[in-house]
Amino acid sequence: MKLFNEPFDPNKNLLPYDGKVNYYGQIFSDNESSQLYNELMDEILWEHDKAIIFGKEIITKRKVAWYAEKPFSYTYSKVTKYAKPWTEALKQIKQKVERQSGESYNSCLLNLYHSGEEGMAWHSDGEKDLKKNGAIASVSFGAERKFAFKHKDLKEKVEVWLENGSLLVMKDETQSHWLHRLPPTKKIFSPRVNLTFRTIVNE
Numbered sequence: 001m002k003l004f005n006e007p008f009d010p011n012k013n014l015l016p017y018d019g020k021v022n023y024y025g026q027i028f029s030d031n032e033s034s035q036l037y038n039e040l041m042d043e044i045l046w047e048h049d050k051a052i053i054f055g056k057e058i059i060t061k062r063k064v065a066w067y068a069e070k071p072f073s074y075t076y077s078k079v080t081k082y083a084k085p086w087t088e089a090l091k092q093i094k095q096k097v098e099r100q101s102g103e104s105y106n107s108c109l110l111n112l113y114h115s116g117e118e119g120m121a122w123h124s125d126g127e128k129d130l131k132k133n134g135a136i137a138s139v140s141f142g143a144e145r146k147f148a149f150k151h152k153d154l155k156e157k158v159e160v161w162l163e164n165g166s167l168l169v170m171k172d173e174t175q176s177h178w179l180h181r182l183p184p185t186k187k188i189f190s191p192r193v194n195l196t197f198r199t200i201v202n203e
């Protein structure tokens with residue numbers, strides 16, 4: 001298992017094969033990050049996520065939100081949501097992320113983890129509404145958390161710490177061949193906000 005810490009190279013592919021993941025580290029300063037974190041906490045219309053697991057509706061402890069340039073519908077864990085329009089903070093973050101990653105995005109799924117006990121299970125983001133092999137840019141604010149990848153067939157694992165104000169980009173075949181998760185932990189007590197900028201192709 002590989003665990004990437006500093007020093008890191010944003011051009012280095014964290015995955016050994018079958019996809020591409022780049023970690024850019026902190027692209028927002030500590031000041032910018034705490035301001036953006038506060039704005040997101042206050043202004044985003046956070047809701048508990050509903051998911052259908054084995055045919056049963058469950059409500060997650062984590063909160064989610066879905067914003068985009070148009071009121072796209074997006075089906076995630078078998079539940080359809082309609083996007084809300086960009087806020088000023090989201091426009092500001094999106095602009096920086098597009099410049100850094102050299103890609104553009106038309107939507108953003110946000111997750112609020114109140115503490116380390118909330119995480120996200122193994123999955124890949126290959127829903128049919130997403131552009132095939134499109135880049136997904138993940139921005140994190142608040143508590144630093146570990147993020148893990150696992151190859152679907154070979155089970156190889158790669159882990160990286162996602163710092164406050166950091167950017168991670170997953171692209172090419174990553175979603176076809178690798179799962180990712182945010183492992184829960186009993187060692188972290190403060191909240192974390194994650195934004196994944198994506199490209200939706202439905203209309």
Ligand SMILES: O=C(O)CCC(=O)C(=O)O
Nearest residue numbers: 109111120125182194196
């Ligand atoms: O919180 C994270 O870092 C990951 C979120 C994620 O994988 C997702 O929203 O699909």
Ligand SMILES: [Fe+2]
Nearest residue numbers: 123124125180
């Ligand atoms: Fe994901």
